[in-house]
Each structure stands twice: as C-alpha cells, then as structure tokens.
Amino acid sequence: MTPGPTEVPAAVRDRMAEPTANPDIESSFLECYRSVTDAVETIALTGADGDPTHPDASRDVVVLGGEGILGLEAAVASLVEPGDRVLCLSNGLYGDGFADFVADYGGEPVTCEVPWRETLDADTVRAMLEDADEPFDLATMVHCETPTGTLNDLEPILDVLEAFDVCSVVDAVSSLGGTPVPTDSIDVCLGASQKCFSAPPGLTTCAISDRAWDRIDAVENRSYYLDLEAWRTVVDDEWFPYTHLSANVAGLETALELLLEEGLGSVFDRHERVAARCRDRATDLGLETFPADEADCSPTVTALEVDGRAAELQQAVLAEHDIVLATGLGDLADDVLRIGHMGHNARDDRVDRTMDALADVL
Ligand SMILES: *Cc1c(COP(=O)(O)O)cnc(C)c1O
Numbered sequence: 001m002t003p004g005p006t007e008v009p010a011a012v013r014d015r016m017a018e019p020t021a022n023p024d025i026e027s028s029f030l031e032c033y034r035s036v037t038d039a040v041e042t043i044a045l046t047g048a049d050g051d052p053t054h055p056d057a058s059r060d061v062v063v064l065g066g067e068g069i070l071g072l073e074a075a076v077a078s079l080v081e082p083g084d085r086v087l088c089l090s091n092g093l094y095g096d097g098f099a100d101f102v103a104d105y106g107g108e109p110v111t112c113e114v115p116w117r118e119t120l121d122a123d124t125v126r127a128m129l130e131d132a133d134e135p136f137d138l139a140t141m142v143h144c145e146t147p148t149g150t151l152n153d154l155e156p157i158l159d160v161l162e163a164f165d166v167c168s169v170v171d172a173v174s175s176l177g178g179t180p181v182p183t184d185s186i187d188v189c190l191g192a193s194q195k196c197f198s199a200p201p202g203l204t205t206c207a208i209s210d211r212a213w214d215r216i217d218a219v220e221n222r223s224y225y226l227d228l229e230a231w232r233t234v235v236d237d238e239w240f241p242y243t244h245l246s247a248n249v250a251g252l253e254t255a256l257e258l259l260l261e262e263g264l265g266s267v268f269d270r271h272e273r274v275a276a277r278c279r280d281r282a283t284d285l286g287l288e289t290f291p292a293d294e295a296d297c298s299p300t301v302t303a304l305e306v307d308g309r310a311a312e313l314q315q316a317v318l319a320e321h322d323i324v325l326a327t328g329l330g331d332l333a334d335d336v337l338r339i340g341h342m343g344h345n346a347r348d349d350r351v352d353r354t355m356d357a358l359a360d361v362l
Contacts (some may be wrong), residue, residue, distance in 0.1 A: 001147045001354045002326040003174055003301035004227040005194035005201050005342035006250075012199055012274045015254040020246035027238070029246055032253050034235055037061040039256035040191065043264060044176060044207045046182035051167040057184035057209040057248020062231035063252070067244040068173040068192030070226075071204030073101055073154030075169045075188045076140075077226040078216045082106030084137040087121050087128065087166065091152065092145030093329055094171055102140070104220070110136070116148050117292040122156035136217075137166045144175040147329040149338065150291045151175065158185040167215055176205070177259060178271045178342050187212035196271075196300060198343030199255040202248040206231075223308065255343075271299040274346045278302045279296055281355035285362055290336055303328070310337045313361060321357035 021029040040061045047053040064070055076098070080086060084107040088099040091114045099109035112128050114120060120141060129136065139161050144151050154170065161168050162185060167186045172181045176189070178196035183189045187209040194201035206228060208216075216229050224230070230241040259267055264351040279289060279297060282304050306313055310327035311334055317323050328336030339358075341351055 001340050001344055001350065002324055003195070003342060004192075006196075006198045006343045006345050007279050007339060008198055008200055009255070009258060009344050011258060012251045012255045016200070016247045016251040018250065020250055023240060023244040023246045023249075027344065029244070029249070030235065030238055033063065033244065033249055036063055036249055036253050037235070039253070039260060040205045041207060043256070044088055044181060044189055044191070045263045046180065048180045048265070048268055050263055050268070053180070053182065054184045057234045059183060059209060060213070060232065061191070061205060061207050062228060063233070063249065064204045064231065065242065065248070066204055067194065067201045068190070068333040070205050071173070071192065071206050072171055072188040073097065074204075074226040074228055075190060075206065076101040076105050077223050078219060078228040079138055079167070079169065079188065079212065080107040081219050081221060083108065085110060085134060087112055087125075087126065087136045089139060089141040089157070090114075091118060091148075091150060092116050092142060093147045093156055094142045094145060095140075098140035098142075098169075098171070116145070116150070116355070117290060118202040119150050119296045120152045120154075120157055121292075122160050125157050126160045128196060129160065129166070135164070136166050138169060140169045140170070142185060143170055143172040144179075144180055144298045144300055144308065146174040146301055147303070147332070147338075148290050148336065149301045150296050151179065151298035155182045155185070158182060167211060174300055174342065175298065177267070179298070183207055183214075184227055185289065188349065193252050193255070197252060197255045197259070198345075199252045202245050202250065203252055232323045271341070271346045273353050274341045274348060275299040276343055277348060278351045279353065281351070285355070285359055290332075300340070301345070302339045302341065304337045304339070305335065308334050310334045313337050313358070314362040317357050320361060323354055323357050325354070
C-alpha cells in the first residue's frame with residue numbers, strides 16, 4: 001500500500017511470464033507497443049466523467065524503457081537549451097527536483113514556490129510572468145506531489161501559461177490513470193508504469209504536443225539515451241533506438257486493458273471514494289493529513305502527520321500485519337506516514353485492512 005510501486009494484479013504478472021516477441025525484429029511487438037501508446041493517450045485525454053476532455057485533442061505518446069525519473073530527465077534534456085529560462089513551479093520535493101535538472105542541462109531555473117502544505121496558485125504564477133524582465137521558454141510542475149500527498153489544480157495555471165505562450169512540462173507520474181490530468185493543455189505530460197497503472201517499475205510514458213515537438217526539433221545540444229526526438233517516428237519507421245523492455249511493455253498493455261475495461265469514469269470515482277475513506281478513517285484515529293486543506297489532498301496517496309514516528313509505525317504495520325506503507329521523504333522522512341491507494345490498491349477492502357492495521361499498531 002505504498003504510493004508506488006503498487007501491487008501488480010495477477011493478470012499483469014501472468015502476461016509478463018509469457019514468451020515475448022523480439023522487439024527489434026518481430027512486428028507483433030510493434031502492435032503491442034502501439035496498443036500501449038494508444039491506451040496512454042486515451043487515459044491522458046479522459047476527464048472525470050470518463051469521456052474525452054476535448055474530443056478533437058490528440059497527443060503523440062512515447063514509452064521509454066526506464067522508470068519515472070527517466071521521463072522527467074528526458075523531457076528536460078530534450079526541451080532545454082543552455083540559457084533557456086525555465087519557470088519551475090514547486091510545492092514539494094519533485095517540483096524542486098525539476099529545477100536541478102534544468103540547471104544540469106544549462107537552463108536558467110527560476111523557482112516559483114509555495115509552502116509544501118499548500119498547492120500551486122495561478123495568481124502567483126501570473127504575477128511572476130507579468131513582472132518578469134524576460135519571457136520564459138518553459139515551465140515545469142508536478143500534478144501530485146507524492147511525498148506530501150498534495151494534488152495541484154493545474155488547469156488555471158496552464159491557462160495562464162498559455163496566455164504567455166509558455167510551454168509546459170508536467171510530472172503526472174503519480175496521478176495519471178488515477179485521477180483526470182488536463183493533458184489537452186499540457187505540452188509534455190509524464191507518467192510511469194508502477195504508479196496508478198499497477199504494472200511493475202520499468203517504463204515511463206510521455207504524451208507530447210506538436211508545440212513541444214517543435215521545441216525538441218530546435219534543440220541543438222542532443223543526448224542519445226535521453227533524446228525524445230529519436231522516439232518520434234518509432235512506430236512509422238518500425239525502429240527503436242534501443243532494445244525495448246518487451247516483457248514490461250506486454251505487462252503494461254494488460255494493465256492498461258484492465259483500466260479501460262473497468263472504464264475510466266469508474267476508476268477515477270474509485271480513487272476519490274477510497275481516498276475519502278482513508279482520510280475519514282485517519283480522522284477517527286486522531287491523525288491529520290499533511291496538506292492543510294482537505295481539498296488539496298490527492299485521491300491517489302494520503303500523507304498523515306505522525307511527528308517522529310513514521311519509521312516505527314511503518315515497521316510495526318509490516319511486522320504485525322504484513323502491509324507495506326511508506327514514510328515521508330527528505331526532511332519529513334519520519335514525520336509523515338504515507339498510504340498509497342493508487343491503481344489496483346485503490347479499493348475499499350484494502351484501505352480498510354490497512355487502516356485496521358494502523359489502528360491496531362497505534
Ligand atoms: C514515483 C514518482 C516519480 C518517479 O520516480 P521513480 O523513481 O520512477 O519511482 C516521479 N515523480 C513523482 C511525483 C512520483 O511520485
């Protein structure tokens with residue numbers, strides 16, 4: 001019950017145990033890869049009601065062999081030129097991390113921060129853009145800050161960025177497939193296999209707009225392994241830059257089929273309902289969520305305040321109840337206990353069992 005990697009359903013494990021095609025030679029691999037990119041595109045462009053957010057919107061999706069961080073770094077490596085000004089919006093650890101990547105690739109990160117207990121705010125972003133001496137080339141942000149359990153309301157922020165013609169890169173690793181992500185107004189939207197998709201770690205998904213491709217085309221300083229450009233035509237050319245992780249791609253295909261069969265409206269509702277249940281049960285135990293406002297809590301992960309007791313509680317729940325929880329990260333490592341209810345784990349019975357265990361241990 002951690003906020004990723006999540007438990008992998010049996011159907012996905014069985015699929016990964018089957019013989020796989022040679023990804024460099026056999027066309028059946030290409031069909032499998034294409035079905036994964038189509039499914040990710042559908043998920044990324046689906047709204048809360050389970051219908052497409054904008055029926056005419058489309059995104060190129062590429063799936064890279066490597067876990068989530070690869071996608072974040074590949075996006076920065078592919079879109080940032082030395083000297084580019086990048087607005088890094090942050091209310092947490094992953095938001096801060098984007099600024100480090102931007103600096104690593106020669107960009108000039110300018111951070112727009114809000115306290116970690118709060119969520120990003122469109123008016124603050126607008127004020128920064130209005131007051132800036134020079135325009136920004138790019139903005140980075142995180143949808144769900146997994147370490148602190150916040151979910152940012154991105155739509156108003158993306159509207160502001162659009163008005164200033166700033167390209168957006170969004171880490172939706174721990175929200176995509178669990179709650180709607182406004183991908184139709186995001187230029188590069190990043191996901192990963194081991195969070196709400198409930199496949200094992202190993203793949204990162206990037207949904208890329210035409211505007212982002214134009215920027216990627218224009219970047220001169222190219223890496224090889226991290227370059228998204230090389231992936232633009234893999235399906236048409238039937239050629240991958242490196243041997244793909246065929247068993248992982250096959251497993252992800254099955255995992256995404258399970259999501260689409262259930263129906264995304266139902267999947268999103270299930271996450272909302274289960275998260276509310278988790279928070280209610282925490283309140284009954286006298287625990288508070290880390291985000292100050294309940295409306296800022298993510299439907300995929302609940303971060304609880306447990307001053308200095310996170311490791312102790314984590315170990316006791318594991319030893320006595322065989323359930324794996326996560327602590328906080330960084331400075332908050334021992335002050336935050338995190339319960340993931342994402343993907344396959346976003347179920348009432350699983351959250352009930354977890355909260356019964358936590359109650360017992362407390
Ligand atoms: C899990 C996660 C990542 C990717 O990290 P991994 O090393 O693939 O686990 C990136 N961003 C966020 C917000 C995440 O929750």
